[in-house]
Amino acid sequence: MYSLFFRVVFRRMDPERAHLLAFRWIRLTVRVPVLRTFVAAVLAPRHESLRTEAFGLRMHGPFGLAAGFDKNAVAVDGLAMLGFDHVEIGTVTGEGQPGNPKQRMFRLLQDRALINRMGFNNDGSAAVAARLAARTEIFRTTVGVNIGKTKAVTETGAVADYVLSTERLAVHADYLVVNVSSPNTPGLRDLQATSALRPLLTAVREAADRAVPQRRVPLLVKIAPDLADEDVDAVADLAVELGLDGIIATNTTVARDTLGLRSAPDLVRETGGLSGAPLKERSLQVLRRLYERVGDRLVLIGVGGIEDAEDAWRRILAGATLVQGYTAFVYQGPFWTRALHRGLAERLAASPYATLADAVGADTRKVTG
DSSP states (O other): OHHHHHHHTGGGSOHHHHHHHHHHHHHHHTTSHHHHHHHHHHHOOOOGGGOEEETTEEESOSEEEOTTSSTTSSOHHHHHHTTOSEEEEEEEOSSOBOOSOSOOEEEEGGGTEEEEOOOOOBOOHHHHHHHHHHOOOSSOOEEEEEEOOOTTSOGGGHHHHHHHHHHHHGGGOSEEEEEOOOTTSTTGGGGGSHHHHHHHHHHHHHHHHHHOTTSOOOEEEEEOTTSOHHHHHHHHHHHHHHTOOEEEEOOOBSOOTTSTTSSOHHHHTOOSEEEEGGGHHHHHHHHHHHHHHHGGGSEEEEESSOOSHHHHHHHHHHTOSEEEESHHHHHHOTTHHHHHHHHHHHHHHHSSOSSHHHHTTHHHHHHHO
16 A cells, blocks of 8 residues: 555655655644554554663663654654654754755666755754643654764764763763764764764763763764775774664765666766665665674674565674664555564574574574674
């Protein structure tokens, strides 16, 4: 049904407009008590075998929605209603900003991919913090908060900008993510160099501890798939050294070599971050490398090209405690999470592992052991 609707209606619309329309439907549905209960029962049945613990947080399962879909924390409960075990909001910047000029999102239908150059369009950390503070929880879910650099802020002011967002948002975050890997904010990826990353992560950790002295807010960093292997190793070592809680692998890519000849050349030439199926193998490679480096000392979150339960299962076996998706949600619609959870439960039942935690990193350990 969704596939037909997508082909007839959504694919004819501007991708950003279609996103906003679908978003509006989600937000309206969750406001109607009887309707939201019915939708959650259909789309978000729980599988006891998939229960997951990460950062000391208990979750219904390992599968969440990556940052970028709900930039302003306006539909956390609506997304939990659809079955996401955790929802990562943002990217949120210190100050509100409109993002890059439109058109800034493109569908590559034949590649099951998207290119976006949104540019961290969001309401800013003060507005998002107020929204989270006012939220009355309808569906229990884990809320991650992804923070980035305001475009107008220079590289020298980046640390202060991240600290400002941390001071406002850490108290509302089940976990906090420092995003230094989007390709759509000039100079942002330069912060992945360990010389720049060390003072940034140290300052954010200290700011989170000051803002929320009663508990430790888990802190993660999100990295790009375009990092060289030795740079992936360097970030992994730094994360362990600084006592970070995890790494998210990976953000979108600026590479286009995995697209082949399927998509129209004019679309392939669009600048921005590529997400979806073409990112699958590189994200998996980065995840494996990270797990080889850090083992179970950090929580790894696998994201990039996850389309179905098999993709999610491969990430878990490679070392991911949690997995996230985004682009496949656009192509597969509201029944996606239901199918993915069911498929994961089936794979776990057919495996030699008693729990998902037992399966984490199993394939990588076999290769390296």
